[in-house]
Amino acid sequence: MSRTIRQVCVYCASSAITPEKYLLAVDVLAKALVDNHVKVVYGGGGTGLMGRLADKVLEFGGEITGIMPNFMKEVEWAHKQVKQFHFVADMHERKKRFLEGTDALIALPGGSGTLEELLEAITWKRLGLFPHPIIIFNQDGFYDPLLAQLALCETEKFMSANHKNMWTVVTRAEDILSAAQNAAVWEMELKDAKVQ
Numbered sequence: 517m518s519r520t521i522r523q524v525c526v527y528c529a530s531s532a533i534t535p536e537k538y539l540l541a542v543d544v545l546a547k548a549l550v551d552n553h554v555k556v557v558y559g560g561g562g563t564g565l566m567g568r569l570a571d572k573v574l575e576f577g578g579e580i581t582g583i584m585p586n587f588m589k590e591v592e593w594a595h596k597q598v599k600q601f602h603f604v605a606d607m608h609e610r611k612k613r614f615l616e617g618t619d620a621l622i623a624l625p626g627g628s629g630t631l632e633e634l635l636e637a638i639t640w641k642r643l644g645l646f647p648h649p650i651i652i653f654n655q656d657g658f659y660d661p662l663l664a665q666l667a668l669c670e671t672e673k674f675m676s677a678n679h680k681n682m683w684t685v686v687t688r689a690e691d692i693l694s695a696a697q698n699a700a701v702w703e704m705e706l707k708d709a710k711v712q
């Protein structure tokens with residue numbers, strides 16, 4: 517049975533010099549989200565995939581909220597056209613706020629910030645603190661090394677086989693929203709976080 521997705525949080529790159537194919541995929545995602553009346557929460561940046569996501573959501577008439585620590589506001593990293601902003605004390609509060617009211621998380625390609633946010637969300641899900649779908653957009657194999665690392669964690673018994681049910685991998689931007697809508701319910705309990 518398909519679940520209702522009203523709000524998503526998108527983790528993605530701030531780099532302004534990535535290949536254009538990544539920006540074009542963001543456009544596809546932004547259109548799908550707006551067409552389906554899904555609100556977007558993101559890091560509030562004005563550059564890279566972050567900036568493009570906000571540009572396109574606004575262009576298509578959707579709703580987007582930035583959540584940004586004060587120190588980034590001070591250096592003027594905030595997207596100028598995004599009207600809805602929550603400025604928070606620090607990075608920890610920001611990551612917590614990303615998950616509040618969010619029905620699904622989407623990780624697009626990105627750098628250390630995106631990887632950190634994605635792995636933290638997976639860890640929270642493992643601990644039963646965040647039950648919602650986590651969608652990894654593996655554009656052109658971008659996430660293959662991370663997925664291989666997670667598979668190695670399972671092979672070497674640092675994680676269990678069930679843990680890979682925490683995330684869904686998609687390879688086409690047009691499949692991201694439907695993957696979130698159709699993701700399996702995560703029913704594991706805190707005790708299942710342990711590998712034994």
Ligand code: AMP
Nearest residue numbers: 529530531559561593626627628629630
């Ligand atoms: P990355 O994937 O390494 O580009 O990191 C994206 C994340 O890094 C964001 O969610 C922020 O935590 C942080 N970040 C780095 N640069 C910026 C920026 N120019 N604007 C907003 N957030 C940024």
